[in-house]
Amino acid sequence: MYTGSMPLPPGEFAPPHDEMAESTAIVVGTDLVQVSEVSKAMERFGERYLRRLFTEAELSYCLESAEVAPSRLAARFAAKEAALKVLRLTDQSFSWRCIEVARNPGGWCYLVLHGPMRHLANEAGFVAFSLSMTHEGAYAQAVVVGQRRKTLADERIKPTLS
Amino acid sequence: METISGIKQVLKEHGRLATDATALADDADLYQAGMTSHASVNVMLALEAQFDVEFPDSMLKRGVFSSIATIREALETLTHAA
Numbered sequence: 001m002y003t004g005s006m007p008l009p010p011g012e013f014a015p016p017h018d019e020m021a022e023s024t025a026i027v028v029g030t031d032l033v034q035v036s037e038v039s040k041a042m043e044r045f046g047e048r049y050l051r052r053l054f055t056e057a058e059l060s061y062c063l064e065s066a067e068v069a070p071s072r073l074a075a076r077f078a079a080k081e082a083a084l085k086v087l088r089l090t091d092q093s094f095s096w097r098c099i100e101v102a103r104n105p106g107g108w109c110y111l112v113l114h115g116p117m118r119h120l121a122n123e124a125g126f127v128a129f130s131l132s133m134t135h136e137g138a139y140a141q142a143v144v145v146g147q148r149r150k151t152l153a154d155e156r157i158k159p160t161l162s
Numbered sequence: 163m164e165t166i167s168g169i170k171q172v173l174k175e176h177g178r179l180a181t182d183a184t185a186l187a188d189d190a191d192l193y194q195a196g197m198t199s200h201a202s203v204n205v206m207l208a209l210e211a212q213f214d215v216e217f218p219d220s221m222l223k224r225g226v227f228s229s230i231a232t233i234r235e236a237l238e239t240l241t242h243a244a
Contacts, residue, residue, distance in 0.1 A: 037178075037201070041204055044204070045207045049203070052203070077200055081200075089224070094222055
């Protein structure tokens with residue numbers, strides 16, 4: 001097996017030596033939500049459903065138009081669930097509103113963790129999150145990537161290339 | 163017994179299970195039976211209406227909604243606390 005550094009063909013991406021990258025691990029979470037399920041829940045449970053899951057800011061943006069509200073809300077629910085998968089919560093209690101999808105002026109979305117959720121993420125060593133959401137017709141999807149400090153357990157499960 | 167049948171009714175209507183909720187064992191894993199996380203929210207809201215309780219954030223754990231038995235336990239805690 002050749003273990004030395006391989007010369008890259010011209011134009012290939014060569015990651016620079018990066019201490020941050022070497023000391024942190026990447027965790028990915030994703031979720032898919034059926035938009036019609038969100039519409040049904042809004043009809044069945046109304047305000048109770050909305051207030052339980054979403055923050056004021058999320059509702060204010062998503063409910064701008066009745067037509068797109070279920071898709072926007074479904075994407076945000078998927079983002080919250082994807083974040084929970086990244087955080088690997090098993091028996092900890094949580095509030096859906098402690099994971100918020102915020103928008104910057106350019107329209108790009110990012111995660112904001114509040115209160116106990118922020119504390120849990122800090123405790124687990126997370127230093128950054130990245131979010132991507134999409135919706136098309138019947139489905140909405142989100143992917144969350146979390147970057148956290150490596151632990152001894154990560155060193156033990158280091159993947160090997162062969 | 164009444165609680166169990168009420169829970170099964172809610173699961174039947176809102177759990178989106180792949181199997182018949184009324185035939186499920188009390189300790190059967192509801193997530194394995196097809197309940198999505200979004201469906202678990204619907205189940206929680208429907209249970210609140212059916213049993214006139216409110217699940218506080220401290221009880222919102224994946225484990226609380228993982229089986230009929232764990233839901234019953236949570237409802238008993240809530241109704242005794244009221």
